[in-house]
Amino acid sequence: MNSTENLPPACMRLVILRINYYRGKTPPGPRPLPFVGTIPYFLKNPMEFIRSLPQYGEMTTVYLRRKPAILLNTVELAKEAMVQNASSFSGRPALPLLMWLTDGYGIVMATYRPLLEAAEMVCSAHAQELWPGEEVFNLLPIIKHYPGPHQKLYQNAVKAFIRDAVKTHRETLDPDSPRDFIDAYLLEIEKQKSNEDSTFHEDNMIMSVSDLFFAGTDTTTTTIRWGLVFLIQNPDVQGLALSLGLIFMVLFEIFRIHSYRGKIPPGPRPLPFVGTIPQFLFSPMEFIRSLSEYGEMTTMYIGRQPAIFLNTIEIVKEALVQNASSFSGRPPIPLLMWVTEGYGIVMATYGHSWRQQRRFTLHSLRNFGLGKKSVEERVTEESRYLVSEMLKSEGKPFDPQHAIQNAVSNIICSIVFGDRFDYDDKRFAYLLEIVRENIIQSGAFIGQVFNLLPIMKHFPGPHQKIYQNAEELKAFIRDVVKTHRESLDPDSPRDFIDAYLLEMEKQKSNEDSTFDEDNMVMTVSDLFFAGTDTTATTIRWGLIFLTQNPDVQERCHEEIVQVLGYDRLPSMDDRDKLPYTYATVHEIQRCGNIVPSGVFHETTQPTKLRGYDIPKGTEVFTNLTAILTDKEHWKHPDTFNPENFLDENGHFFKPESFLPFSLGPRVCLGESLAKMELFLFITSLLQWIRFSWPPGAKWPDMNGIVSLTRSPEPFDIICHSRGSKK
């Protein structure tokens, strides 16, 4: 046997000698094999191997590759090493596979300080998910230059994905409002640019994000997956865990609600998760009426969020006028945001786009006659159509809903589209129907559920009809815009759409412009919704109050014919000569109370009101019901009585608490138009028609149907012609 043949046994002996050298100097442990240490035992059955280690005492030595590594098997020992001796035990070994993937950047694999060369530490309390090939790679890192399954690991690294995200973040970065971790990191890189010690650079950022991604995703999901397996194996525990989980969540929710106590205004007791929505849905008007019992401000819970109700005119003024910039936001109500995408005016955030759209719309409505004779003439002309449409059913009970809605809508249509629609136009009747359906459905049960669970938008259900209706209306508007565009004469705009198209053209090169087709379609849709249902619903409530109070009806009629006779229809100038009729129109609006809790506002910044700190993003409601029936301000708060608007001399006067259009920058944009429509339509109807309730017919529930607006239940009425008799 020559010397070369003797080489392997000699090497073997050397290795065994090396292993024996550690004996007594390191804690005991399973006997290692030459070169591969205890790795084969581990790979054969990792969990059995790990579980066997504490039998050697509170510390065990295993051999990863050729080096001994120490496992700490008790919590006391883990504390002693990782906490009391933190500076010695917080390094990371340079595991070849992970170093290949991370280059040592980021957090997880970054060096703590010069590594302990003597031993690698593994805390057995920390389970590791190992790829079986990992140990092979760590033994022979040279394989990184050859093909194999380890190359797949390298390709899987999410670094490229993160690099892409960093690129788009860098392009859209706003230094004043970092959106997330990447933005914050980019700003830190910039800040520390001139600091030589800085470790903030792109490679470290990418690896830190990747670490968060891996460590923050796999750990928790794996634990949850294990949880599911255990629960399936133990159905009895599953029921118990579910109940305990639910009890815990409910207790947590009660505790959370309780923690608000004293910090927010008082209010009705909320239920966990759904807040006070069930009380509201059970009897909306009773609920809204009860809110002022708690004082001038009340808290109700919309789901889990507290919202504030302002119950008096004084506090509404303080918030919406004196503190306008804090209280003029709109909350992103999920259903309405889904349908409007935040375009237009009503649901637009308090900011540049809202301001531009609102200012332009008000200005154009004025140019197209708001406050001028021409709109007044349009309303007068439409009143004539309405009277004759109603009298077509003379003497017979009929539902006046469609005729009134069509008449009112024709005013906004003539301003916006330059056209009115006949009462028997089927397509227009259909559009009016879907507008009504959307107003009712959006505030009803389905709308409330959607707002609690917006994910519903991806599933079928009645909420899809709301979306489809809104899209149909938008498609109608888009069609009208198309024909307007084709026949536009820049020198003589015919209506609001022409004016808008010209404004889009004018502002084309202005970067700040918000005049585009999406905003136009939504603004027109807003005018259509807000300008049709509100006035029409008020007139329908008026017919109910007038038939319930025939003496008021007679007195108005007498006053009107004394001033106008039957020769002409009323005009706005007649208001002073018709104080009782004018007071009656106002009383119809007060008792009709068609927006009982106002339109939701949202605080745009943290603010204070009457000593309460109100966080940014809190929903705020103007309790118009409480204000329109405030006992301190009204002579007859709870009954229909035009005397509420007459002084002792029988002259018309408007109490400060008459607030159907709200206040502040977001006050109703159509206030002047609505007032004109109400006075001219109601006075014309009273001049020519006597209304009576069908004998034996049931009176409607005076609480009405509360949704986005409060409307009367459908009803029939009988018209008797006055003019023909005289």
Ligand code: HEM
């Ligand atoms: C009796 C009729 C009407 C009543 C009672 C009424 C009431 C209201 C109320 C309470 C608001 C909410 C104000 C706030 O946020 O505090 C509002 C907003 C609005 N109204 Fe009216 N309204 C009526 C008619 C009209 C008409 C005819 C138009 C259309 C020309 C109109 C267009 C609007 C618009 C666009 C807004 C949103 C304003 C904004 O967010 O800046 N309204 N209305």
